[in-house]
Amino acid sequence: MSNEATLERQATAAPVAPAIELKGISKSFGPVQANKDISIRVMPGTIHGIIGENGAGKSTLMSILYGFYKADKGEIWINGTKTEIPDSQAAIAAGIGMVFQHFKLVENFTVLENIILGAEDGRLLKPSLAKARRSLIELAEDYGLNVEPDALVQDIGVGMQQRVEILKALYRQADILILDEPTGVLTPAEADQLFRILGRLRSEGKTIILITHKLREIMEITDTVSVMRRGEMTATVKTSETSPPELAELMVGRKVLLRVDKKPATPGDVVLDIKGLKVVDDKGVERLRGIDLQVRAGEIVGIAGVAGNGQSELLEVLGGYADGIGTVTLNGKPLDLTGRHSDGKSRRNRGIAHVPEDRQREGLIMDYQAWENTAFGYHHDPHYRAGILMNNAAIREDTAEKMERFDVRPPNPKLAAKNFSGGNQQKIVLAREIERNPDLLLIGQPTRGVDIGAIEFIHQQIVALRDQGKAILLVSVELEEILALSDRIAVMFDGKIMGERLPDKTDEKELGLLMAGITDTDTPHSVEEIEENLAHTHGDPHKEI
């Protein structure tokens, strides 16, 4: 790998050692080679992006750097000295801090208690807390990381929780910060604020590694970027000298279409009509607080929103596996929202197909073979039956055809679902649901954990189904996806729909405000206001991502 040239500028301008240098790191899990001979140099005071599809090995690499895994081969050099990192304690001692995608905070502790957790000085808490409070104030001032030291973590918003994670690392004197998919749970405005903080940290001399799969973030904030594909580092380039299409190509290994090609919609009759839909969960919390929504034939309605604001519950009620209160009609006839006829089987009989948000937990039985999964939910179909037995041969045949049409690789009906890649798993679910020719398709996070190449295909299939005059309700936390696919966008916040917009008459900024529950989108709003709003939702932001 010759990334020397691209880093020449830094190397010549400042004869300092790289903050991090990985040399020939390899790691395999059983038969899977997660990292193959990876070398990387990150200069101090820069933001280095690592981009790659799910499963490309980004997280494994960072876990090695943070001491969670031990590399099979290779060396780690920190600030010019070779360093062994057998565990996370050693990583912290070497000045590395990590902000995980799923925050590691104790919900019923205060911000301050969380920050000193694991770094208490003596047997008594009080002196440590006092010391932490002093340095917290300093850190907050230095880097613009404002938090409320005495608030309970469960009461603060996701944005602030993330800042607590960053402060935790800084409190432990981290000079190198690793952030794993930090914007997954943030609204666009919060993400912007995070990037401002990262910029500030960089100017104070901190080194930052940003792991993401979003090209936009790489372009916005990083100085250099490394692309990973299938466990290998395919390129390291200067951000200013690359472009999103080039990075996408490096990630996938071929040219990809980043835009969805689609004709304007020609909506027909109302297929799905939701009026005053409410959902109350086991704990008595209202997760849906009166939803009104229509989806017409031949249109894609996209639901935007930060994860955990009721989108999952909406899909669950419509899919028949959560109880709801209110009126929902399909083609003019009411749907049962509770009781015997409110289950997945009845919904399928009514012509509702459902690609669930979490294909591994819901959409597929991971230990079932592809053909068994193709019958999943439709196993009562007469075509799949032979007397009291299942007609396995017919199902296998059908599966082989579907795999062919949806380009599932490898096209082997007898392979267990867990052995397919994320994109191919999703294609199996999509093939099953779309080929049923449903009146209404519910589709949640259609491309989560799916490689860019497959995203293109999946988007085309969704649009093709729309063009056949079907109604599609799309839920996604990826705003870009919502904007690209939807013919109409409804924004959900705290179990309510904050408003509907047309994709060509809105932008990420306006949607971002709606996602934070702010409806007067014309006046300017501060990030604090947005956070304040988000902190009071009942949503559980960690549930989905």
Add this chain to the structure above:
Amino acid sequence: MDVMPKWAEVVLVPLISLLLAAVISALVILAIGEDPVAAVKLMITGALGSTYGWGYTLYYATNFIFTGLAVAIAFHARLFNIGGEGQAMLGGLGVAIACLFIPWPHWSLALIGAAVMAGLLGAAWAAVPAWLQAKRGSHIVITTIMFNFIAAALLNYVLVNLLRPKGQMDPATARFPEATNLPTLHDILAPFGIAFSKAAPANVSFVVAIAACFVLWLLIWRTRLGYEIRAYGHSESAAKYAGISPVKITMITMIISGALAGMMAINNVMGEAERLVLNSTEGAGFIGIAVALMGRSHPVGVFLAAILFGFLYQGGAELALWTSIPRELIIVIQALVILFTGALDNMVRMPLEKIFLAVRRARAPKPERKPVESAE
């Protein structure tokens, strides 16, 4: 593409586990100053060396097939039915009622009637914990264990106060009428000119047990119900998504499980004792757990494991009879087999997987393309 080929998974792993158990058992026997080789010889001749030995081995195996299948079907729905013992006791009660109070004209009708009654009572005994689990979330492991004790107490009461003939000191029912006595393997095989021990208790229930294996295989892998049961066992959230009712599956699976455990009584109560005595099950309900574990919840595996445990039981009895190896040590040996085949499964599996992996790597220098998902 699993790490190991299927044959290694189903044959090699249990075989190695068994070998390890045998080695440690041999060491234990050595430690108390007996000869392990002689002990093994004695066990084999005692359990398999004569039709008498086989008769006992198969008799025990029949019990274990029923209870093993009962645990196995529940495992497929990820339910742990530890209540096989209690369900089999209730099955015994069902057999006793069917045999004592209905004048059967022929053993075959009596067998059907007794099997139905045994199944019904066993199923009913499993249905209560199942309902508590499905509707109330009471953990089925706890409730089925507790139901074993309730069953024992109930049987005690029924035998002492209700079914015991007047004047009899023994808490047991009267002998069943002759028309309900089941043909032994001796009776069945005689017309074919095969001489089989007259004294051995193996009887026609063994054939019923084999049939049960086949029916259960069909149910689990060929019917929609089996498909739903397995789906529910793999992932409850996915089952809900597909419109499979967790309540329905829990109830049906446990009812089938309880019925199978209950049907064991046609072997031990109807076929062997020909009356219902206290503690007729002799722990077969618990052995069923080991049998299901070792048999990987597959009916064929359960059948083979049941034969093995039948051998251990009969061979162990012979050992206790002819050597100075104490009875308790024989239980230790049986426990070692359970420990190695059931609980310590991964101890053998993991190194074996590594070996297979290394072999495959060595053969194919470039690893095939695989999703790297699991690494993230």
